[in-house]
Amino acid sequence: MHRGLHPADRVADYTARGWWGDETMDGLFRARVAAGPDREALLDPADKEALTGQSPRRLTWREVDAETDGLADLLLAHGIGAGDVVGLQLPNTVELVVAYLACWRIGAIVSPLPVQYREREITELGTLAGFAAFLTAARVGERRPAAEIAALRGALPALRTVLAFGDGPDGLPEGVLPVSYAPGAAARVAAHMAAHPADPNDCVTICWTSGTESTPKGVPRTHLDWLAMSWATVDAPRLTGDDVLLNPFPMVNMAGINGMFLPWLRVGGVLVQHHPFDLPTFLAQIEAERVTYTVAPPALLTMLLAREELLAATDLSSLRLIGSGSAPLAPPMVRGWQERHGIGIINFFGSNEGIALLTDPHDVPDPEERALYFPHFGAPGVTWSSRISGQVAVRLVDPDTGALVTEPGVPGELRIKGPMVFSGYLGGDALPSPFDEDGYLKTGDVFVVAGEDGRFLRYVDRAKDLVIRGGMNIAPAELEGLLAGHPAVAEVAVVGYPDPVLGEKVCAVVVPRPGAAPALADLVEFLRACRIASFKLPERLELRAELPRNPVGKILKRELRAALSRPSSPDDTE
Structure with a gap:
């Protein structure tokens, strides 16, 4: 049933501190509806018709509420209720938002999947989570997700119901039910809610780790920890009910859910959906909808600065x-947006498990510092404006000795504790614990203390991504940040490749800018000018048309390392 995920003593402690309360997702949504029922709330992607065959819609808060009741009633009619897990595979549309809200209204748990996932991933994750229902679309682009799920029913033993928005060219396949709303839904849903009141410690989502590992892990989350986390992404951009949020990130993990969806629920305003990512449409939405806040990957922001004609x-x-x-920010990019366009860049560092380090222009006005550093919550004598700064306990730990790291410049694994941290992985009894003996989440991310009075943390790299060359640790993120400033580099990933003498050497995998063909010697000379240690310099260069990524946009470095395991040719090295 996924009830009461956090232990009672933690709930009591955080509640007494005022960090947790009796808020629920549905309660928060109902408050927004009551505050402005006829205000515009939710917009479809501009190109929705090409994506799903359905016309784009603009909904008020009252209309979103009515559709939420309608879908909640439909789920109840098919036996889906409190504690049931609903697999959800939809693009960023108004229906995706309604699906979340409807499940939460009746106490069901949403397990969102990227639209790129196919039979293998859906079967694996649906079996792990025990999908009782699956909610998808008849068509997404050229694909027919509803038909794909219908064919998988025998492989998902817990699956009882498949529902689909829209209608395919030949109708819905056998066994897939259309999403349609019946009169009187609100009263039936209210009766269910009265009989099954929500507990803030109930599970509301099961998201999945990014897939850079061989088997994704389920990350259950409750009302309590999601809503505590949401303050971070409200406070950093100073959001209010007058803001218009443009969401291009899939609402399947921390970035889309806590970066856009939950802040919208917190403050109201308008949420503008975008899918699939299309730059002309994205820019047109900013202009047409008078967007005040959005999110974008670093590579896109760097590219736009180099294409001033698009911005003009x-x-x-x-x-x-x-x-x-999701990747280290290049200081020239952050400075360029601020100085040329007067737009501040907020530096995010997060994960599904519960990290929320955000550096915003209010607290860190200098763009170069904002690109490089994150708040060191708890540093003596240092205060931050975000309300989560007094709730998060942070420490750096030497991963080999377990000793606390306090000296500036010494790498240590980031460990974190607080009301926004999850309770543990799905089926966690069969997995290594993600927490240390003091209850801190072991993030696997390496940081150093930096800045005046140790007020900052600087990201070094994922511990598992470090390149160890002859006993010397090399952080790919540092090199990637520097190489991103080379005029011939559009995107770059740095990985290690095997060497029989040194163990590993450094390879730069580069997507060149149009018309450019950088050579290894060019990149090495560029890095030498940055005055870095010579042992960090890449000894191999691979040019690619694109970098391999998972469905939520993270670079799959394990694929790059596998491709580079062959011995390098003479042309690859200096």
Whole structure:
């Protein structure tokens, strides 16, 4: 049933501190509806018709509420209720938002999957989570997800119901039910809610780790920890009910859910959905909807600065801030947006398990510092404006000795504790614990203490991504951040490849800018000018048309390492 995920003593402690309360997702949504029922709330992607065959819609808060009741009633009619897990595979549309809200209204648990996932991933994850229902679309682009799920029913033993929005060219396949709403839904749903009141410690989502490992892990989350986490992404961009949020990130993990969806629930305003990512449509939405805040990956923001003609053709005057993350930010990019366009970049660092380190222009006005550093919550004498700063306990730990790291510049694994951290992995009894003996989440991310008075943390790299060359640790993220500033580099990933003498050497895998063909010697000379240690310099260069990524956009470095395991040719090295 996934009830009461956090232990009672933790709930009591955090509640007494005022960090947790009796809020629920549905309660928060109902408050937004009551505050402005006829205000515009939710917009479809502009190109929805090409994506799903359905016309784009604009809904008020009252209309979203009515559709939430309708879908909740439909789920109840098919035996889905409190504690049941609903697999959800939809693009960023109004229906995706309604699906989340409807499940939460009746106490069902949402397990969202990227639209790119196919039979293998759906079967694996659906079996692990025990999908009782699956909610998808008849068509997404050229694919027919509803038909794909219908064919999988025998492989998902717990699956009882498959529902689909829209209608395929030949109708829905046998066994797939259309999403349609019956009169009187609100009263029936209210009766169910009265009989099955929500507990804030109930599970509301099971998201999945990014898939850079061989088997994704399920990350259950409750009302309590999601809503505690949401304050971080409200406070950093200073969101209010007057903001218009443009969401291009899939609402399947921390970035889309906590970066856009939950802040919208917290403050109201308008949520504009975007899918699939299309740059002209994205820019047109900013202008047409007077967007005030959005999020974008670092590579896109770097590219746009280099293509000033695209920005010059778009009215960006409404845009106050852009959130970015998932890869280290290049200081020239953050500075360029601020100085050329007056738009501040917020530096995000997060994970499904519960990290929320955000560096915003209010607390860190200098763009170079904002690109490089994150808040060191708890540093003596240092205060931060975000309300989570007093709730998060942070420590750096030497991963080999377990000793606390306090000296600036010494790498240590980031460990974190607080009300936004999850309770543990799905089926966690059969997995190594992600927590240390003091209850801190072991993130696997390496940081160093930096800045005046140790006020900052600087990201070094994922511990497992470090390249160890002759006993010397090399952080790929550092080199990637530097190489991103080379005029011939559009994107770059740095990985290690086997060497019989040194153990590993460094390879730069580069997507060149159009018309450019950088050579290894060019990149090495560029890095030498940055005055870095010579042992960090890459000894191999691979040019690619694109970098391999998982469905949520993270670079799959394990694929790059596998491809580079062959011995290098003479042309690869200096």
